[in-house]
Amino acid sequence: MAEIIGIHQKPVLSAEARLRAIVDSSFDAIVGKDLNSIISDWNPAAERMFGYTAEEAIGRSVLMLIPENQRSEEVDIIDKIKKGERIASFETVRLRKDGSKINVSLTISPIKDPNGNIVGASKIARDITATKESERRIRLLLREVNHRVKNQFAVILSVIRETANRTQNNDEFLARVRDRITALSRSHDLLVSSDWEGASLFELAQEHLKPFGHEERITLSGPLVMLTPNAVQYLGMTVHELGTNAAKYGALSDAVGRISVTWQILTRPG
Incomplete structure (x- = not known):
């Protein structure tokens, strides 16, 4: 009669937990928002880049990060996201909490619910100040x-x-x-x-x-x-x-x- 001793099963992370770990460990700022431009997600890199904690940012408009003379960008972005259009990566300027400006490269993708409806967008911002x-x-x-x-x-x-x-x-x-x-x-x-x-x-x-x-x-x-x-x-x-x-x-x-x-x-x- 054989006896099996010492079997240990490594915990398996759920897909959602793995995704959260990836987002949290990213060096790029990742920001989620709804179609009204209200911030819903804010990873640690976003805290470092913009100076706001997640508690300070979530629930506020993403417009707080955009210089006043560039806020038309956000209107165009939301319009394209609602239409399901792709948005090519582009370079722009954003604001930190202290009011200073930062050069960023933005990549924007739509967020869909389980039924395939577009409910928001995710933004990945990379600091390109040194490059500029x-x-x-x-x-x-x-x-x-x-x-x-x-x-x-x-x-x-x-x-x-x-x-x-x-x-x-x-x-x-x-x-x-x-x-x-x-x-x-x-x-x-x-x-x-x-x-x-x-x-x-x-x-x-x-x-x-x-x-x-x-x-x-x-x-x-x-x-x-x-x-x-x-x-x-x-x-x-x-x-x-x-x-x-x-x-x-x-x-x-x-x-x-x-x-x-x-x-x-x-x-x-x-």
């Missing part, structure tokens, strides 16, 4: 990059025109353009390292005089002066030209010459 902020930053960055590229083109064209006016043959033109574009690249590297905030005059002079060598014969002194991005590019070209002239005709063209670069801040009276 990233998109805003990208747009700003693209505009800034576009501005900087155009500015760089303008500087390069200016360099080419100026060089063409001061050279006698193609070889000299190519050599001077190459050197000047390289100098412009040094200024660009300084700006990139500072996230285009600018650079100090000391850094700029040091960077542009370094390629000529003889660093032990070059002295830089002066107070801290921060330059704007445009000033870095144009003043960088000036320092490069001074270094070029010193290397060809001035202090760096012999074995003993020295360069001393000094600057000061002057204040105007009054």
Whole structure:
């Protein structure tokens, strides 16, 4: 005779209990409402997103979550739900309890009774505030990059025109353009390292005089002066030209010459 010992039956959740567990554990806000826009269901994520407890939200109109100038959205949504029409997911703005706005992506589905009649709607709201902020930053960055590229083109064209006016043959033109574009690249590297905030005059002079060598014969002194991005590019070209002239005709063209670069801040009276 066989004996069966220790059989344990794992409790089985009902379909309703499983659904409730899914709704309660969702990271997205899930809100149920009737056809009069009165809130009937409010999951924990909705509490976190909007700031209202379930007790505060259930029984109140969903309009409390919608900015006044966007409440026509709710009228359109209810009309479509009543007609059984599908509502595509869309992005919009909603209100928190403290009055602050939140960017959300909404997915809306009809709720039907056992007879198939539409009695309400469920809304799933996903917080996309961080995504929107990233998109805003990208747009700003693209505009800034576009501005900087155009500015760089303008500087390069200016360099080419100026060089063409001061050279006698193609070889000299190519050599001077190459050197000047390289100098412009040094200024660009300084700006990139500072996230285009600018650079100090000391850094700029040091960077542009370094390629000529003889660093032990070059002295830089002066107070801290921060330059704007445009000033870095144009003043960088000036320092490069001074270094070029010193290397060809001035202090760096012999074995003993020295360069001393000094600057000061002057204040105007009054």
